[in-house]
Amino acid sequence: MKIVAANWKMNLTRSEGLALTDAIVKGMSSVKDVKVILAVPYPFLAEVGERIKDVRNLHLAAQNCHHEESGAFTGEVSAKMLRSFGAEYVILGHSERRVQFVEKCRTIRVKMEVAIANGLSPIFCFGESEEQRMKGNHWKAVKGQLSLGPNMLTEDEVRKVIVAYEPVWAIGSGLTATADQAEEMHKHVRSVLYSRFRELANEIPILYGGSVKPSNAAELFSQPDINGGLIGGASLVAEDFLAIVKA
Numbered sequence: 580m581k582i583v584a585a586n587w588k589m590n591l592t593r594s595e596g597l598a599l600t601d602a603i604v605k606g607m608s609s610v611k612d613v614k615v616i617l618a619v620p621y622p623f624l625a626e627v628g629e630r631i632k633d634v635r636n637l638h639l640a641a642q643n644c645h646h647e648e649s650g651a652f653t654g655e656v657s658a659k660m661l662r663s664f665g666a667e668y669v670i671l672g673h674s675e676r677r678v679q680f681v682e683k684c685r686t687i688r689v690k691m692e693v694a695i696a697n698g699l700s701p702i703f704c705f706g707e708s709e710e711q712r713m714k715g716n717h718w719k720a721v722k723g724q725l726s727l728g729p730n731m732l733t734e735d736e737v738r739k740v741i742v743a744y745e746p747v748w749a750i751g752s753g754l755t756a757t758a759d760q761a762e763e764m765h766k767h768v769r770s771v772l773y774s775r776f777r778e779l780a781n782e783i784p785i786l787y788g789g790s791v792k793p794s795n796a797a798e799l800f801s802q803p804d805i806n807g808g809l810i811g812g813a814s815l816v817a818e819d820f821l822a823i824v825k826a
């Protein structure tokens with residue numbers, strides 16, 4: 580089953596978020612065989628969770644969590660708290676966190692372990708920068724992030740993981756990787772996962788993220804190694820997001 584996840588990032592007020600949720604819930608009645616995940620800001624979790632809890636194939640996610648279980652970390656949120664508010668997934672290692680909040684591979688790996696130990700499925704994000712691609716270092720960059728991320732987990736742990744290839748140059752830029760560019764990278768991702776997990780690698784969903792729109796979603800999602808998408812900007816408009824889900 581394909582997976583389409585919305586990443587609202589730091590957008591929307593309470594009323595806007597709830598209106599968007601209601602519109603998505605309504606649209607889900609005509610969606611078949613797609614798992615849809617809404618990654619919402621922390622304050623939205625309880626109310627959005629309440630609205631989607633009985634909707635088939637609609638799931639709740641957070642956009643980050645702390646790497647410790649609990650303690651004196653003012654302003655932070657733990658994996659256990661997220662689970663207690665109904666979250667099933669958590670985005671980890673998004674490039675905006677790697678770059679703006681200087682999150683290191685090691686911290687992201689520990690976050691994945693803590694998330695899984697507390698009943699959450701990580702959506703592990705990775706992808707090369709524009710400079711890395713220009714210099715031809717994108718294969719190596721992606722291999723490095725995967726090697727220090729999901730490939731450090733146990734087989735039992737990795738069964739819970741979704742990975743999301745998000746080339747940094749394509750995020751919020753309007754520049755999308757072509758379907759061929761995305762597919763060849765997804766094949767590479769699969770082979771890096773295969774080197775660690777063998778056949779189990781074929782069961783790990785690999786999403787594509789970066790300027791996915793209703794106009795390019797169908798072509799991207801028709802590629803054999805693209806198992807769905809992680810959607811930023813277009814997930815803030817119900818009509819666009821639902822068009823992507825239906826693609």
Ligand code: 13P
Nearest residue numbers: 586750751789790811812
């Ligand atoms: P855009 O779809 O806005 O490019 O964002 C992608 C993204 O970062 C999803 O996590």
